[in-house]
Amino acid sequence: MNTKYPVFLCICLLLLLIGVSSADILPNGTNTTNRQIPSETYLEVIGSMSSHQQYQLETSSHGGHEGGFLYDGERVSSVVYKNDVATNGGYLAQSKGLKIDEGPQQKGGFNVDSKIVSTYLTDPEVGSKMTSSDSLEMFNSGNYTQVNRSVRNPLVAEIIGDYVGGFNSYYKGASAADMTSGQIATMARARSVGTDNTIPAELRYLIGIHPDMSSGIPYAAGTATTEFAMTNEEGAPTNTTNLSSTKKLTDKTTVDGQIFTFGKSFTVTSGLSPT
Amino acid sequence: MGVNAMMYLCYLISALLLSCSIVFLVSADSWSVYSPAGEDQVSGSTRLVNMQSCAMESKLKIRAVGEDGIPAGVEYLISIAPINGTDAAIGTVITDFRGKILEGRKAQVNTSEINQWRDHTMVSGAIVNYMKSFTHTSGITL
Numbered sequence: 001m002n003t004k005y006p007v008f009l010c011i012c013l014l015l016l017l018i019g020v021s022s023a024d025i026l027p028n029g030t031n032t033t034n035r036q037i038p039s040e041t042y043l044e045v046i047g048s049m050s051s052h053q054q055y056q057l058e059t060s061s062h063g064g065h066e067g068g069f070l071y072d073g074e075r076v077s078s079v080v081y082k083n084d085v086a087t088n089g090g091y092l093a094q095s096k097g098l099k100i101d102e103g104p105q106q107k108g109g110f111n112v113d114s115k116i117v118s119t120y121l122t123d124p125e126v127g128s129k130m131t132s133s134d135s136l137e138m139f140n141s142g143n144y145t146q147v148n149r150s151v152r153n154p155l156v157a158e159i160i161g162d163y164v165g166g167f168n169s170y171y172k173g174a175s176a177a178d179m180t181s182g183q184i185a186t187m188a189r190a191r192s193v194g195t196d197n198t199i200p201a202e203l204r205y206l207i208g209i210h211p212d213m214s215s216g217i218p219y220a221a222g223t224a225t226t227e228f229a230m231t232n233e234e235g236a237p238t239n240t241t242n243l244s245s246t247k248k249l250t251d252k253t254t255v256d257g258q259i260f261t262f263g264k265s266f267t268v269t270s271g272l273s274p275t
Numbered sequence: 276m277g278v279n280a281m282m283y284l285c286y287l288i289s290a291l292l293l294s295c296s297i298v299f300l301v302s303a304d305s306w307s308v309y310s311p312a313g314e315d316q317v318s319g320s321t322r323l324v325n326m327q328s329c330a331m332e333s334k335l336k337i338r339a340v341g342e343d344g345i346p347a348g349v350e351y352l353i354s355i356a357p358i359n360g361t362d363a364a365i366g367t368v369i370t371d372f373r374g375k376i377l378e379g380r381k382a383q384v385n386t387s388e389i390n391q392w393r394d395h396t397m398v399s400g401a402i403v404n405y406m407k408s409f410t411h412t413s414g415i416t417l
Contacts, residue, residue, distance in 0.1 A: 033313045033346075033378055033414075035390060035412070036413070037412075038409065039372065039394060039409035040407070043398055043405045043406070043407075044403035046403070047400010047402075048400060050396070050397050053393065054393050055391070056391045056392070057388075057389070060380070060386075060387045060388070061387075062380070062383060062387070102376070
């Protein structure tokens with residue numbers, strides 16, 4: 001979009017994507033040490049800034065799996081959260097909180113809970129900008145049959161055509177932005193360890209971009225992209241050759257120019273009701 | 276902190292490394308009670324580079340020895356602010372926090388949980404405020 005002939009881009013996008021998958025049985029966290037690691041950052045700087053944050057939590061209900069196979073009743077989950085922010089000049093104010101709790105969660109609780117608000121302002125003529133990227137991914141898999149060494153890896157499952165009573169689920173919420181002014185708020189939450197087998201897996205991702213009212217500029221300027229994804233495949237205990245259910249959802253949005261309002265949110269919850 | 280004398284001077288302000296293997300003694304004879312095997316590493320460091328003026332505050336607390344059931348804990352906080360009479364601290368601040376946890380489950384021989392985190396941040400220029408903190412505690416239940 002040519003900034004010399006500003007075309008006012010007004011995007012009011014409130015999109016709530018709710019995906020329901022039916023089968024994520026999470027590993028329970030019983031008998032682990034249940035580490036809790038809250039961290040906070042507040043900063044206000046005129047100059048350059050770079051930050052890199054990464055968190056990974058992998059949990060297995062049975063103490064490890066081998067070569068893409070799961071034991072009888074085994075569940076595994078993996079969560080990866082990444083956040084990178086960099087500026088090469090200008091004014092940046094940032095508030096960042098990341099709560100990590102590897103212990104088992106009830107409904108409404110999360111193992112990863114990140115909230116970030118960044119406010120940035122620069123003179124676009126001097127070439128400085130803020131670049132940020134943020135992503136939360138979760139992979140859950142389980143075998144709820146009495147069969148040992150059920151297939152976990154979806155690629156292996158496809159090759160040998162064996163889908164005995166297991167599930168593979170993948171969820172992702174991500175965003176990336178290049179801004180010269182404005183405020184970006186993101187929230188990323190995931191629950192990958194449950195107190196018992198009735199606690200559903202959940203991933204929430206939310207992003208909002210607004211003008212920085214204190215700067216006097218009535219819009220946020222830059223480019224922002226969001227990406228949401230959910231895939232789920234399940235096999236029935238009695239059918240060993242075909243999947244019983246597959247689901248797929250992707251959503252990718254890009255905005256560029258003078259952004260007055262941009263908001264997107266994504267929630268995926270497994271609607272689990274084991275008997 | 277002096278203005279000119281501090282140029283090109285690198286401070287290693289604080290570094291901590293906690294590495295503890297948590298072993299809990301379970302006196303019950305019953306095999307229904309297990310203590311998980313665990314390995315836990317945490318570190319936090321802050322460097323100030325080319326600081327011309329600043330006011331710094333840091334706090335570090337560690338609980339590494341306790342009775343059974345008392346969780347290990349680390350608390351770390353670093354704050355950089357301008358000195359009185361100035362608008363901003365001038366210079367570069369680099370913080371690096373990281374941790375890695377491995378756990379076992381019951382009598383299984385493979386790792387049941389991997390928990391890895393890292394936060395690396397650098398700010399450079401006129402620093403109006405810079406504060407980072409983390410707490411690391413275990414919530415073990417046997």
